Amino acid sequence: MKLTEPDHPRPEHGTAAQAVRPVICYPVDGLQPVDLAGYRAAREGWQLQERVLVPPREARCFKVAAGSFFRISSVDGPQVGDLNLWAADNIGERFYSGKTRALHGTHLSTGDRMWSNLPYLRAMATITEDTLDWYGFDAFGGSVHDVIGTRCDPYTHNLLRGGQYHHCCHSNLARALADALGVTPQEAEVHVHDVLNVFMCTGFTRDTGQYFMKASPVRPGDFLEFFAEIDLLGALSACPGGDCSSEHSSDEAACHPLLVEVYRPLAPPEGWGPAGANGYDRSHGR
Numbered sequence: 001m002k003l004t005e006p007d008h009p010r011p012e013h014g015t016a017a018q019a020v021r022p023v024i025c026y027p028v029d030g031l032q033p034v035d036l037a038g039y040r041a042a043r044e045g046w047q048l049q050e051r052v053l054v055p056p057r058e059a060r061c062f063k064v065a066a067g068s069f070f071r072i073s074s075v076d077g078p079q080v081g082d083l084n085l086w087a088a089d090n091i092g093e094r095f096y097s098g099k100t101r102a103l104h105g106t107h108l109s110t111g112d113r114m115w116s117n118l119p120y121l122r123a124m125a126t127i128t129e130d131t132l133d134w135y136g137f138d139a140f141g142g143s144v145h146d147v148i149g150t151r152c153d154p155y156t157h158n159l160l161r162g163g164q165y166h167h168c169c170h171s172n173l174a175r176a177l178a179d180a181l182g183v184t185p186q187e188a189e190v191h192v193h194d195v196l197n198v199f200m201c202t203g204f205t206r207d208t209g210q211y212f213m214k215a216s217p218v219r220p221g222d223f224l225e226f227f228a229e230i231d232l233l234g235a236l237s238a239c240p241g242g243d244c245s246s247e248h249s250s251d252e253a254a255c256h257p258l259l260v261e262v263y264r265p266l267a268p269p270e271g272w273g274p275a276g277a278n279g280y281d282r283s284h285g286r
Contacts, residue, residue, distance in 0.1 A: 056255030215245035
């Protein structure tokens, strides 16, 4: 447990140190601006390609071609989901939640991008609409669609509570990916990575800095919409915590399915092209 009182007294420079104004680590002014109007105009006449219903406490995979859209929707009741993304032709390129968080903040919404891991570091998907964007940050510091939680997993469950629970999001994602790749869940789980917690309402406590969750404001009809910047393989888990109002990794919470819909536009946004490889020359410094 964290200490409630520090072991060491405040030094002479302590007050001045705490008063120093923060500096943004990664200013994003140099990023290519997101043309939301162009993305949204491309939805005119789009065609539904696939519908994937993700059962409660399970996960399913889906594919999205570059230049297409996908939506994650609440259908029957308040439910959060854990989203993984990979490059469809290279399972080694995957969503990098840490760098996405460093660039866009702890919670994502319209206009933010999901970035891939090093050495690729390119946009995988852009959020084009978020029906929960009204929520903002509440009085507790909570917001929705976070990139700070890792995903519920059976190892942490066993560490903190004991027992063998097999429907954590990590396990669900591993089984879904195993089915998609034709490998065992044990082989697939090394590719399961930190997630975008879709619809989940989270933050950090002000006193101890601990990760918290609270009841999600999501309701049937709400959705989070993405534009695929590259060919994607996705996996979505319907979290065993339901709306995460009390606990996750549980068979007691009320859980509901989530719906993934993939849409292909008649034409991509004007001037759009698939995201290319990062331009850094890796030969330097070797």
